Each structure stands twice: as C-alpha cells, then as structure tokens.
Amino acid sequence: MGADRGGNGVRGRRPVRVVVYAGCGALLLAGCASMPDNGDLRGVESTPRQDSQVRVYAMPPHPGASAAEIVQGFLEALTSDDAKYETAGKYLTDGARKAWDPYRSTTVLADAPNSVALPSEAKGGSRDAAFRLSGGKVAKVDVRHAYEPDAGEYSGSVHLTRLKSNKQWRIDALPQGVVMGTSDFQRNYVSVNKYFYAxxxxxxxxxxxxxxxxxxxxxxxxxxxxxxxxxxxxxxxxxxxxxxxxxxxxxxxxxxxxxxxxxxxxxxxxxxxxxxxxxxxxxxxxxxxxxxxxxxxxxxxxxxxxxxxxxxxxxxxxxxxxxxxxxxxxxGTGEHPGYQYFIDHEQRLVRMPRENSDRKPEPVPGALGEGGKKLRAAAVARDEGSAAGVSADGRNLYVGSLVSGGSLGEPVVQSQGRTADDRLTTPSWDARGDLWVADRDPKNPRLLLLEKGAGEPVVVGASQLDGRIEAVRVAADGVRIALIVEKDGKSSLQIGRIQRSGPDDPRGVFVFDPRSVAPQLEEVTAMSWAGDSRLVVVGSEKGAVQQMRYVQVDGSTPLGTSPSALANVKEIAASEDEQLPLVAHSETDGIVRLSAGEQWQKVVQDGTAPVYPG
Structure with missing residues (x-):
C-alpha cells in the first residue's frame, strides 16, 4: 500500500518523507552533501513525478503518533525507495510484519488511497482502531511483475492496536501487497522488457x-x-x-x-x-x-x-x-525495412525510401505497382520480396512478387460482403511469411491465414473475440496479434496470443486470451506496432477529440511524449524499428511522416493506406 498524498479522513501531523537526488546523493533542501544525521527535516506533501533521479526516504513513526498518523505514515513509507520495506515494517506489530508480503502485488489507483476512520476508531482508553482504504482502480502488478489494467472500486481495511508495552499504535492487520496512486507508481516503477524465444x-x-x-x-x-x-x-x-x-x-x-x-x-x-x-x-x-x-x-x-x-x-x-x-x-524477424509503402492517387502500390524524404514515391515492381489492378490497401512481406493487395471494392485479395513483369493471377481470398466496409481488411504478414486478413462479411465473419500467402485459406479460431474484426496487425515476433474489434458502435484495441497445434501444422491456428490494451479509448480508428512491446494508436475517449498515443502491450502507457498532433488521421504505420519515422494518412494533409524531434512533413496530398513491411 502507498499514497501520492494525504487521504480523506486523516488529520494531524503529516509523516515525514525525505527527498534525495540520487545524482548527487544530496538532500533536496541541503544541496550536494551527505545525508545529515541531525537537524530538522521538512515533510513532503507529494512525490516529485518527473525526475528519475529523485529518491524518497520515509521516516519511522514518531512517539505518540495517533492511529490516523500511523496509517498515513505507513502509506507514505510504502512509496519510498526503501529496498526491503523496513521502514514501513516499523508501523506494524511483530506478527503483522511477519505475515505481510509486500511483494505479492501492487494495486495502482487513479489517486492516492483515501483512508477513512471506521466507527470503531479508538477513543479514550480503547486499544483498537480501524480504517477503510478506498479509491478507483487503474491496474494491478502481480507477483511476476506483470501489469494488467483494472477498473472498479478498490476497498481494503487496516486494523490497529495499542501496544501494551509502550502504549504506541501499530497496525496488526492489513491487506497483502501494496497499493498506491498513479503518480507514485510512475515514480517508483519502470517498465522493462524481458526477452524469451518464440x-x-x-x-x-x-x-x-x-x-x-x-x-x-x-x-x-x-x-x-x-x-x-x-x-x-x-x-x-x-x-x-x-x-x-x-x-x-x-x-x-x-x-x-x-x-x-x-x-x-x-x-x-x-x-x-x-x-x-x-x-x-x-x-x-x-x-x-x-x-x-x-x-x-x-x-x-x-x-x-x-x-x-x-x-x-x-x-x-x-x-x-x-x-x-x-x-x-x-x-522479431531481424529484418530492417528498406522502404515505406502506400496507395497513390492512381490506386497503385508505391514505395519511398524509409529515410530519404527528397525522393518521390515510385510504383513497386510487379503487377501491384505496374499492372492495372486498382487497390485500396496492401501489405508487404517482411523480406520485401512480395506483397498482398486488396482490390478497390474490398472484395478480392491478390498476392504478387515485387519483381518487374510479374503477374497476379486469381484472387487468393474473396469476400461476399455487400459493401466495401463489410469486406476485407488490410492484410498483414507474420514472421513465418504467412498472410493474415479478416473478412468482415456480417453473414460470415472470419479471420483467415494463408500459409506463405498462398493455398487454401485457414480459418483461424478466435472464439474468445467478442465483436467484429476491423483491423489486423501481426507482431514481428509472430506470436502476438493486434486487432481492432468493433461491437455495438464501439471499437477497442485488443492483443491476442497466436497458438498453433504443431510446429509443422498450419491447419490448427488460434487466437487466445485477447485483452484490451487501451480501455480508456471508446473509438479506436487505427493502430500499428511501433516496437517490441509498443503500439501507436489513433482513437478518442468518450466525448473527446481524436488523439494519437503510444500504448504498451500490457495496457500501460509508456513514459515519454506522444506523437505530435495530427488532424483527421485515418491510417497510421510504424516500424518495429523505433528509429524509423511514423507514416500516416490524414484526410486533411494526405500522406505525411514524422521523424524523431521533428514535426509532421507532407509527402503527397493524394495517397492512402501507408504501411511498413509486415
């Protein structure tokens, strides 16, 4: 448990937290010097939020502290940088200290937990007191350090007793784990990618x-x-x-x-x-x-x-x-894209160098760029040797090589949806060279996979998805898939886990355990993978204007700035190589791209459906 600032119902002297800048090992109030062992210390009302060099040290309970001060002091101590929660343990009885496991979980609230005295609060000579902790839940971090968004109301209780030996108040019953507000969580914790093999x-x-x-x-x-x-x-x-x-x-x-x-x-x-x-x-x-x-x-x-x-x-x-x-x-695949791609005003697939903004886009080699098929969307294989294109009416999916003179042949997938919006989504290539696409036909909605972009489409099992798939993007690692799912007029961004029945059996492919990773957005317009565990998302909260932000695959928001604002974004493309620029289609500005530290720059006015390989 912990706190950003004081909770309701707690009055009296504030517990003291000492703020130290780790960079110079100095007290905030004392300049660059070693920690003093005497003199006055000033209480800190709230934790500094942005400076990663700030360290916070809690103070133990002072003699004669009231039950309310003990509760608040304990909450404050848990937001400090005390490695083993030893100072927090001084607010507990011996029995409670042995039973309490602070590492079991961390509950993150929108604000600091409110602490309110229950009717049994100590009065006169009573030896018992109780407080209710409450707040709005944001997320929970489990014993394996995994973050998961959460919602609803948090409620926990803390019981105190007055020790017979010295008449001091101490906590003798409390919830397992810790709880703290968002700003303290952001200061106390850092997101790190562990890596495993697919x-x-x-x-x-x-x-x-x-x-x-x-x-x-x-x-x-x-x-x-x-x-x-x-x-x-x-x-x-x-x-x-x-x-x-x-x-x-x-x-x-x-x-x-x-x-x-x-x-x-x-x-x-x-x-x-x-x-x-x-x-x-x-x-x-x-x-x-x-x-x-x-x-x-x-x-x-x-x-x-x-x-x-x-x-x-x-x-x-x-x-x-x-x-x-x-x-x-x-x-992921270890591939480094050579080009960015989009559909031009002639509805051809064109490409431009990934970093040279001076060169004009050119049609890709092969039938998707040089032929007569008009396209509305495309996906380029990660090795950039072939591509898939969706016809202008959304009905047909073609696959062709990016070699001059190549032909398309018959469509590899056809949709029977009545309108273009009820037909095929933009496709996506995975790390194995397989092609994914969703058919939005209300009478036969399907998530499909074509092994190596050819053959009979495999219907991917996705029974746990609740709604219609509107967009598909497979991660470079080949085991995670990002989906925009629409239901009852609302669209959400979900991440699913791709599982296959056997290493050489593409006929048993499933998407399991989809989880919402941007629950605060009521309408998700576009998304793309933008790193090993990060996506860039375009959407809006209820009643709010469109915004663009980064989200982690666990649903948390990475620290740092969001992309610069851009109006009327319809599509967004990013590379898993985070050094490459974002590319977007704006109804206002056409095809634009954004490099680190710069503003959006227009590429062409007439263009749609930007993509990187994948």
Whole structure:
C-alpha cells in the first residue's frame, strides 16, 4: 500500500518523507552533501513525478503518533525507495510484519488511497482502531511483475492496536501487497522488457532465434538490474508463457539471495548462478546470455556490452558480448525495412525510401505497382520480396512478387460482403511469411491465414473475440496479434496470443486470451506496432477529440511524449524499428511522416493506406 498524498479522513501531523537526488546523493533542501544525521527535516506533501533521479526516504513513526498518523505514515513509507520495506515494517506489530508480503502485488489507483476512520476508531482508553482504504482502480502488478489494467472500486481495511508495552499504535492487520496512486507508481516503477524465444521459432535454421518481448514493472530505484535478472530467471509472465520458451534450465536462480548486479568498468555484468545451470553446454549458455543482454539493454544509458555467467563454484560458464549476441537472437524477424509503402492517387502500390524524404514515391515492381489492378490497401512481406493487395471494392485479395513483369493471377481470398466496409481488411504478414486478413462479411465473419500467402485459406479460431474484426496487425515476433474489434458502435484495441497445434501444422491456428490494451479509448480508428512491446494508436475517449498515443502491450502507457498532433488521421504505420519515422494518412494533409524531434512533413496530398513491411 502507498499514497501520492494525504487521504480523506486523516488529520494531524503529516509523516515525514525525505527527498534525495540520487545524482548527487544530496538532500533536496541541503544541496550536494551527505545525508545529515541531525537537524530538522521538512515533510513532503507529494512525490516529485518527473525526475528519475529523485529518491524518497520515509521516516519511522514518531512517539505518540495517533492511529490516523500511523496509517498515513505507513502509506507514505510504502512509496519510498526503501529496498526491503523496513521502514514501513516499523508501523506494524511483530506478527503483522511477519505475515505481510509486500511483494505479492501492487494495486495502482487513479489517486492516492483515501483512508477513512471506521466507527470503531479508538477513543479514550480503547486499544483498537480501524480504517477503510478506498479509491478507483487503474491496474494491478502481480507477483511476476506483470501489469494488467483494472477498473472498479478498490476497498481494503487496516486494523490497529495499542501496544501494551509502550502504549504506541501499530497496525496488526492489513491487506497483502501494496497499493498506491498513479503518480507514485510512475515514480517508483519502470517498465522493462524481458526477452524469451518464440516456441515456434527457427531453431536449427542457422538464423538468429526470434525473440519476444515480455514487459514487466520493477522498482526503479531499488537495484532494478538485479530485480529484472531475477524476474527473467523465473520465466515469462503467465499470459505469454504458452508461446515462448526460456533457455535457462528450470530452477535456475542467482547463487545467493544478497547478490547485487552492476556493470564493471568494462561494462560487463557477471551473473553467479546456482547449480541448476552447471551442466549447460556452450550453445545453450550463449542463448541464455543473449536473452539477458537484450533484457538489460535499456537499464543503462548505453546498455550492457558483455555478460558472463558463473557456475555455482564460481568458475566461468560462458561469456557473450553484444556483437556475438546478434548472431544468436534477433528482435522479431531481424529484418530492417528498406522502404515505406502506400496507395497513390492512381490506386497503385508505391514505395519511398524509409529515410530519404527528397525522393518521390515510385510504383513497386510487379503487377501491384505496374499492372492495372486498382487497390485500396496492401501489405508487404517482411523480406520485401512480395506483397498482398486488396482490390478497390474490398472484395478480392491478390498476392504478387515485387519483381518487374510479374503477374497476379486469381484472387487468393474473396469476400461476399455487400459493401466495401463489410469486406476485407488490410492484410498483414507474420514472421513465418504467412498472410493474415479478416473478412468482415456480417453473414460470415472470419479471420483467415494463408500459409506463405498462398493455398487454401485457414480459418483461424478466435472464439474468445467478442465483436467484429476491423483491423489486423501481426507482431514481428509472430506470436502476438493486434486487432481492432468493433461491437455495438464501439471499437477497442485488443492483443491476442497466436497458438498453433504443431510446429509443422498450419491447419490448427488460434487466437487466445485477447485483452484490451487501451480501455480508456471508446473509438479506436487505427493502430500499428511501433516496437517490441509498443503500439501507436489513433482513437478518442468518450466525448473527446481524436488523439494519437503510444500504448504498451500490457495496457500501460509508456513514459515519454506522444506523437505530435495530427488532424483527421485515418491510417497510421510504424516500424518495429523505433528509429524509423511514423507514416500516416490524414484526410486533411494526405500522406505525411514524422521523424524523431521533428514535426509532421507532407509527402503527397493524394495517397492512402501507408504501411511498413509486415
């Protein structure tokens, strides 16, 4: 439990939190100096929100504190950077301290929890008091550090007793885990991607293994590197677990509970493991190290250059550096797009260099760019060797190679929907080279997959989806799919998990456990993958204007700025390579793109349906 600021019902002296800037190790009020051991400390009414270098230290209960002050002091202590919640534990009785598990979960509320005294609040010589904690739920972080959006009202109770030994109030019953407001959560926690290998990956093919990002939240100022390594060793979060694997043997942990990991002067991290990893061979150990190097890449300004694993006896197990890791594991497909694509005013598929904004778009080689078929949407394979196009009326899906002189042949999918909006969506290619598209025909709505973009379409099992699919985007890792789903006039962004019945059997393909990742948006207009675990979304809240924002696949909002405002956006395209610009279709401005640190720049006035490969 924790608080952004004081809750209703609590009066009297405020508990003290000491704010320290980690960068200079200094008291906020004292300048750059060491922590004083005497003198006055000023209470902090609310946690600083934006500066990641701010550290907050809580103070223990003062003698004679009232029951209300004990409750509030405890809530404040839990928002501090006390590594083991030792200060928070001083507000508890011995029994409560032993029974309470602060690591079980973190409940995130819109604001600080309100604490209101119940009728049994201590009066006179009574030895008992009780408080009700309440607030609006935003999310919950579970024991594996996984974030999940939540809603509804939070309610918890705290009971206090007056100790016989010294007449001081202490908490003797409380909920497990912690609870805090959003602003304190944003200061206390940081999102980090753990990396695992896709279960249906290309092991043995000679190519780097495909990795899947698994975002989790760890405490930002409490040895985050060690936290994330421990989280990686425990395995993937429960939602992702069915479609990924870890190279670490089951039961692998850090050798000692008091290990603290940090890069040395060579930017190497040495990781001592227990005996579960002692017999790991070199290929497996290199896979383990590649997982860890990817996981640690954003925890320091320059990432970690090298990882060394040690056996339980302290001898070396293996060493791997960043350049070597690139041959073992790759983000998603490991492909780097050469072009951006869209449909021009002649309804042809055209392309432009991904970074050179001076060159004019040109028709793609092959029938989709040089032929006579008019298109409304397209998708380009991740190797940029072939593409799929939806006819202008939305009825037919064609696949052709991006080679001059190539022909299209017959459509690979046909829809029987009565109108264009009841027919085919924009298609999407996955990491295996398979093609996905949704048929929106109200009489026969289907999510379809064509192996290698050809053959008889496979109907993908998606019985857990509640509504009609309006848009499809498969992640580069090939195991997650983003969908815009419409029901009763409202559209939501959902992420599903792709599971196959067997590695060589495309006939059993399913989308399981779809979850809403932008629940605050009532209407989602467009979306695209924009990183290993991030999407860019265009939509609007109830009664609000259209907006563009980034969201994580777990439903959280990444820190940082949203894309610059752009009016009347119909379609958006981003690359999993976060360094490449966004490309959008605006009814006002046509095809435009946005590079980091710049404003939207117009490419052409007449164009629609921008896409990157995928």
């Amino acid at each position: 279960s249906n990956g290309n092991s043995g093919s000679g190519r780097p293994l495909r990795t899947v990002a698994d975002p989790v939240y760890v405490r930002a100022q409490v040895d985050p590197m060690t936290q994330i390594v421990r989280a990686l060793l425990k395995g993937p979060t429960s939602w992702l677990d069915p479609v990924v694997r870890s190279s670490f043997p089951s039961g692998t942990e850090l050798r000692n509970s008091d290990v603290s990991l940090a890069p040395d002067d060579r930017n190497r991290v040495t990781v001592p493991l227990n005996d579960k990893a002692d017999r790991v061979g070199l290929p497996k150990c290199r896979q383990m190290a590649a997982q860890l190097l990817l996981t640690l890449q954003d925890l320091t300004p320059t990432g970690v250059d090298e990882v060394e694993f040690q056996k339980s006896d302290g001898t070396q197990l293996c060493v791997l550096n960043k350049s070597q890791a690139e041959g073992v594991a790759a983000h």
